Amino acid sequence: MINQIMKVFVAVVEEESFTKAAQRLHMTQPAVSGYIRQLEEELDITLIERSTRGVRLNAAGDIYYHHAKEMMTLESRMQHLILDLQEETKGPVKIGASYTYGEYILPTMLAALVEKHPKIVPEVHISNSATIMNDIRSATLDIGIIEDEIQGAKVNMTRLLKDEMHVIGEAGFPDHPTHRSLREATWLIREEGSGTRSYQEQAFSHLDIQPKTITLSSTQAIKNAVASGMGLSLLSKHTINHELETGRLKRIEYNNVALDRHFYLLTPDVRYHSTSTLALLDMFNSMAIEHHEVFR
The missing domain is CATH 3.40.190.10 (Periplasmic binding protein-like II)
Structure with missing residues (x-):
């Protein structure tokens, strides 16, 4: 399990403030400072540069932050997959869509999805094709839809529409x-x-x-x-x-x-997919030009 120190560090980086991180985590500011100090002592290196203008990551801090985010994403994904063993189609599905598909086509599909599976919780990120591809590679997203064919490792891609x-x-x-x-x-x-x-x-x-x-x-x-x-x-x-x-x-x-x-449908090249992801993929496959196969 991800420890509290890592969660505190990520919060400080994302909030760019010890005080705001404390508010986000419902902790005191001295407690947050103590966690960061303990982390830097354990690693024997400074990760965050402090100044009157806020906090800034140095090179070591940047490395720690990005790996911590990947670990937290993996843990969240693991927890959802274990809950899926209850064999009930529910839970979050993280979707990245290009502007055209995400704003003009996807909303209708999501309405049909939640009508059929009320316990699914879609989380949509609208961005450009390059950003979505990167997030699929890192498995930050469960499903991606992009407007350009971008080849890459660790990605399953098929033509959608x-x-x-x-x-x-x-x-x-x-x-x-x-x-x-x-x-x-x-x-x-x-x-x-x-x-x-x-x-x-x-x-x-x-x-x-x-x-x-x-x-x-x-x-x-x-x-x-x-x-x-x-x-x-x-x-x-x-x-x-x-x-x-x-x-x-x-x-x-x-x-x-x-x-x-063509719009292209993407999934990360991972061994397991959540039931909510599979439910949305089934909906895409019902109208897709090419069938999108994943491990089940």
């Missing part, structure tokens, strides 16, 4: 623009690490343009910027249906350029 990407512009932009107008337009793109970003860059290659770009880390922000006339973008059909129906945005056609992609 086909998606269509469309060039969009504000309502007054020409329906059939010239190549020059596309080249001279400003394009709104997602941040590095985003699955959508890689397909936006592919679109530039297909269109044979190297336009001026503005990076925004939110699909909603991109849609608002395009609708206000800042430029063009390439986004998933799932994210723009409402705006196309209301006329706030329009789909731009040029030489029948079309880009399709």
Whole structure:
């Protein structure tokens, strides 16, 4: 079992304060300081640099923190798996989803999941594809859905759903623009690490343009910027249906350029999965392009 010293250390690092860590753990501040002092004495090395501006990890502290988090994640996973031996589908399932899938598709699936299994508790983390892949590798997440095929060890990956990407512009932009107008337009793109970003860059290659770009880390922000006339973008059909129906945005056609992609389903390469994870995987498999197999 993870000892109290490790839990205190992690709390101090994450709260960046001895006082806030004490409040989080319902302890006194001197008790927290005592645990950290005991840990540093046992290891015979300083882990946390103290100053009037707060606490800061040094190199040794950074190593201890990351390994402590991995151990705490493993312990939590072990406890849930042991409880699963009661053969009741319940408990948490940690899901990491890219912005497009997580915000526009996943909520409907989760509603169906908890209706069928009321004791399942989904915990959703919305992030870009690269971050989700890293969290699946470390088994911090039980299930991941990303927008780009990223190969990696310790990960099971299958195609989940086909998606269509469309060039969009504000309502007054020409329906059939010239190549020059596309080249001279400003394009709104997602941040590095985003699955959508890689397909936006592919679109530039297909269109044979190297336009001026503005990076925004939110699909909603991109849609608002395009609708206000800042430029063009390439986004998933799932994210723009409402705006196309209301006329706030329009789909731009040029030489029948079309880009399709897939959403990918990920699970960590581990020996056991919780019953709540398996229940969600069964739901994904009922509509997936490729069946996702895991140990049961």
